[in-house]
Amino acid sequence: MRAKPQPYVSTTNACKLCKPLGACLAFRGMEGAVPFLHGSQGCATYMRRYVISHFREPMDIASSSLGEKHAVYGGGPNLKLGLKNVMAKYQPGLIGIATTCLTETIGDDVPMLVKEFVRDFPEVIQEHGSPALVSVSTPSYSGTHMEGFHAAVAAAVAQLAAQGLPHDGIALFPGFVSPADTRYLKEILADFELQATVLPDISLTLDAPALVEYETLPSGGTPIPAIRALGGSRAAIEFGRTLEGQSSAGKVLHDRFSTPLHALGMPIGLRETDAFFSVLEALSGRGTPVNHELERGRLIDAYVDGHKYLFGARAVVYGEEDLVTGLTAFLAEIGVRPVLCASGGRSGRLAEAIRDVTQDLLPEPPLVREGVDFYDIAEEAEALEPEILIGNSKGYHLARKWGVPIIRVGFPIHDRFGGHRTLHLGYRGAQSLLDRIVNARLEAKQEASPVGYSYI
Amino acid sequence: MTTTVFHERQDQIHRKGEEPFQMACDRDSLAGAVSQRACVFCGSRVVLYPIADALHLVHGPIGCAAYTWDIRGALSSGPELHRLSFSTDLQERDVIFGGEEKLYQALTELIDRHAPKAAFVYSTCIVGIIGDDLAGICKKVAQEKGIPVIPVQSEGFKGNKRAGYNAACKAMFQLMGSGDTSSISPLSVNILGDFNLAGEIWIIREYFSRMGLQVVANITGDGRVADIQRAHAAGLNVVQCSGSTMDLAKMMKEAYGTPFLRVSYFGVEDMAESLYNVARFFESIDPEMMTRTRDLVREELTVLHPQLEEFRRALTGKKAAIYVGGAFKAFSLVKAFRLLGIKVVLVGSQTGTEEDYRELHAITDDGTIIVDDSNPLELSAFLQEKDVDIFVGGVKERPIAYKLGVGFCDHNHERKEALEGFVGMHNFAREVYSTVMSPVWRFVPRKASAGLIKCLDADLASPDPVEAVASNVSIG
Numbered sequence A: 001m002r003a004k005p006q007p008y009v010s011t012t013n014a015c016k017l018c019k020p021l022g023a024c025l026a027f028r029g030m031e032g033a034v035p036f037l038h039g040s041q042g043c044a045t046y047m048r049r050y051v052i053s054h055f056r057e058p059m060d061i062a063s064s065s066l067g068e069k070h071a072v073y074g075g076g077p078n079l080k081l082g083l084k085n086v087m088a089k090y091q092p093g094l095i096g097i098a099t100t101c102l103t104e105t106i107g108d109d110v111p112m113l114v115k116e117f118v119r120d121f122p123e124v125i126q127e128h129g130s131p132a133l134v135s136v137s138t139p140s141y142s143g144t145h146m147e148g149f150h151a152a153v154a155a156a157v158a159q160l161a162a163q164g165l166p167h168d169g170i171a172l173f174p175g176f177v178s179p180a181d182t183r184y185l186k187e188i189l190a191d192f193e194l195q196a197t198v199l200p201d202i203s204l205t206l207d208a209p210a211l212v213e214y215e216t217l218p219s220g221g222t223p224i225p226a227i228r229a230l231g232g233s234r235a236a237i238e239f240g241r242t243l244e245g246q247s248s249a250g251k252v253l254h255d256r257f258s259t260p261l262h263a264l265g266m267p268i269g270l271r272e273t274d275a276f277f278s279v280l281e282a283l284s285g286r287g288t289p290v291n292h293e294l295e296r297g298r299l300i301d302a303y304v305d306g307h308k309y310l311f312g313a314r315a316v317v318y319g320e321e322d323l324v325t326g327l328t329a330f331l332a333e334i335g336v337r338p339v340l341c342a343s344g345g346r347s348g349r350l351a352e353a354i355r356d357v358t359q360d361l362l363p364e365p366p367l368v369r370e371g372v373d374f375y376d377i378a379e380e381a382e383a384l385e386p387e388i389l390i391g392n393s394k395g396y397h398l399a400r401k402w403g404v405p406i407i408r409v410g411f412p413i414h415d416r417f418g419g420h421r422t423l424h425l426g427y428r429g430a431q432s433l434l435d436r437i438v439n440a441r442l443e444a445k446q447e448a449s450p451v452g453y454s455y456i
Numbered sequence B: 001m002t003t004t005v006f007h008e009r010q011d012q013i014h015r016k017g018e019e020p021f022q023m024a025c026d027r028d029s030l031a032g033a034v035s036q037r038a039c040v041f042c043g044s045r046v047v048l049y050p051i052a053d054a055l056h057l058v059h060g061p062i063g064c065a066a067y068t069w070d071i072r073g074a075l076s077s078g079p080e081l082h083r084l085s086f087s088t089d090l091q092e093r094d095v096i097f098g099g100e101e102k103l104y105q106a107l108t109e110l111i112d113r114h115a116p117k118a119a120f121v122y123s124t125c126i127v128g129i130i131g132d133d134l135a136g137i138c139k140k141v142a143q144e145k146g147i148p149v150i151p152v153q154s155e156g157f158k159g160n161k162r163a164g165y166n167a168a169c170k171a172m173f174q175l176m177g178s179g180d181t182s183s184i185s186p187l188s189v190n191i192l193g194d195f196n197l198a199g200e201i202w203i204i205r206e207y208f209s210r211m212g213l214q215v216v217a218n219i220t221g222d223g224r225v226a227d228i229q230r231a232h233a234a235g236l237n238v239v240q241c242s243g244s245t246m247d248l249a250k251m252m253k254e255a256y257g258t259p260f261l262r263v264s265y266f267g268v269e270d271m272a273e274s275l276y277n278v279a280r281f282f283e284s285i286d287p288e289m290m291t292r293t294r295d296l297v298r299e300e301l302t303v304l305h306p307q308l309e310e311f312r313r314a315l316t317g318k319k320a321a322i323y324v325g326g327a328f329k330a331f332s333l334v335k336a337f338r339l340l341g342i343k344v345v346l347v348g349s350q351t352g353t354e355e356d357y358r359e360l361h362a363i364t365d366d367g368t369i370i371v372d373d374s375n376p377l378e379l380s381a382f383l384q385e386k387d388v389d390i391f392v393g394g395v396k397e398r399p400i401a402y403k404l405g406v407g408f409c410d411h412n413h414e415r416k417e418a419l420e421g422f423v424g425m426h427n428f429a430r431e432v433y434s435t436v437m438s439p440v441w442r443f444v445p446r447k448a449s450a451g452l453i454k455c456l457d458a459d460l461a462s463p464d465p466v467e468a469v470a471s472n473v474s475i476g
């Protein structure tokens, strides 16, 4: 990876979000969980609004609502009061406590405070059905929402999974994917007749049906007993090529319980999905179910049908590192030329991951930029004359400026409807992305044409 | 009271008619209750954000800036620097060794890049803890760059949104007094507390110009640094949304003697009354202004009234709930709903004062729930209990309404519909109509299981509202 040509000190239009937001999203995928931010009120409210605008679902995030005196004398008493209140009103199955910049800086020791709480208030906890208490350290001044997400999943596994009886189930840690992706992953696992625990599972909690009663906590999410039983899994799968070297749920299982870990890339596009399916074949001892074989076949058929519209199209891809890696792998397969792959994350592994998934497909590797904001992206991209943008809706201003189409994927999608139903993963996700990209190209061409072809 | 309400919060809820009015408010949010409130920083950001030719740099970790990037509908007729999100994105080493150097460099770099007319530097929680000398750095950069660089003391934990409004007012006040005031007529106003959401301030400016008034500064909407610098010489400050800019009006009154008037541009009654009050204020210098104003109101209402009638016919008898940031807006909404034949059964705000709630108590009907600093649990319970047809709030309230199968109208800073002025009342009525009358509610499980849609034959006859308002002028 080349260093930034000129390191700016300031950030303009960040291409990342803060760590506790990722943690809250991960906790939202655990059954009956209430995400709880230890910090001042504002952070929780901002994050709620940000999340709600994408998912169009309620997203309650509790806060210890620290004020000035707590910032001086420590936030412990408010944390404990907050925990009691959440238990009383939500009857949660789990409270996921994430720290914020404020409480990290004043030095609150949350694991210790939680221990004290458990020691001092056993009756309160029992009275409310003994919810699990998981805490995770998420100061935003190191890392992005993705580190926060993975840290929360890892914390849940580390703090809940116990050495239990080995069982036939497997664990799947998909990372931050959409509710639609999660549903589809579960469908695949079921079709393979694999018993699996997907953690987290936001398929229902952040995409709920209309119901008669208002649910104070959304149904769905990974059951807490299933998380506790993860220690006995016979294998684990974890998505994310840039996760290597970071602590993650898969690694926790591996280190603690020697669970074999299949570390895979996010299965976006044909080859990354093939890799995932071959692991499923091995784990299930059976071939890919015919419906999925058919989806794969149709996808290749569509690759062929669409290739002419795509060949050589210069694309800028941005967003979370693992998403960018997966998308780039897919784009390279269909003949699009990723010219810039950018992320606000800074794992140090993005360039290598991109090289691994594209080197036999691309004539030259794309520019890869870590730790950038949209100002940097604009600067780099301008000279590359992109023809298409692929990423979250925060890149829209660039697409507008350059007059090129944008394919909205990932999070957040704040200017379109149904962003959380976007499918990215697997053969089906690739099919949907392919259709959208081809159609965006066709539409751009049609609009720009003086002829106005109605038959293309 | 239901179990949904925290014991500690019971005195922040009042049911009109059950007991004499008494309500607690202006408290810190309860830990663990999912308050809909934001923070001090948010309050400052809201008020200063629409100053479009200033640089707004958030000094802190990335989240505070990222979550406020271009999320508000405050429009500008010219520069759009305010739509960018600038942050110092503090990293661990800055937190340990202090962020002053980074702030200095970031400011210098951004001012060189964008040549803003002024810069606001917002302090966030963490900066309050690590103790960076914001004022010192700002002063240094101001000297070097020759533009005002103003620190905004908006550490999130030092109070709630109101404290943020105050910090913003102090910051704006620092800009004032330096501009050339020679072209300012005595018949002039500043518009405070309007954020030009969906271009609303342009509607209001047009009214003022029809009345014969010069608008010196739209301080908080489509704002410009130069206008604010000379705003102190205007004849009158018209202040909407009392919470956000009242402090500024008071500071200006004290320092420059600029008088102020509280106004509201929402709903027919309050809109008309506000214009009349302004005309009345200038009566001694321009006795004709009242006539022009009355004509203006009459003209607008002649267009508006028949438009509203259709909505009113359909909406009469429906029930509404209101939960907004500041209580002042709620007053106007209660009246606007009444004009549409809709009864308000729940009204609340994040940061109302006792006085605000007392006034709400006075203008609402018996049985209405009045609530301060509520949360999703309470709101969902109240909406169900009162079986409302429409909920007015912001993005965070929307899913609560929709999950319950209740219509929704966004009346917050994210909105993209102009709801102020007479035309705004039309838009508001249409918004309400298009959500309440949608066929989708029929399929919502809660409604479907309840069986038939309620059918109301309320009395549609009412006094002619055009005349009622247009003649509602008591000169003197």
Ligand code: SF4
Pocket (backbone or CB within 6 Å): A018, A019, A020, A039, A042, A043, A046, A099, A100, A101, A102, A140, B060, B061, B062, B063, B064, B065, B125
């Ligand atoms: S203080 Fe930290 S946790 Fe809170 S919003 Fe800002 S970056 Fe996020």
Ligand code: SF4
Pocket (backbone or CB within 6 Å): A040, A041, A042, A043, A044, A046, A101, A102, B039, B040, B041, B042, B060, B063, B064, B123, B124, B125, B126, B154, B155, B156, B157
């Ligand atoms: S860190 Fe403080 S200033 Fe920033 S969003 Fe959170 S409460 Fe507000």
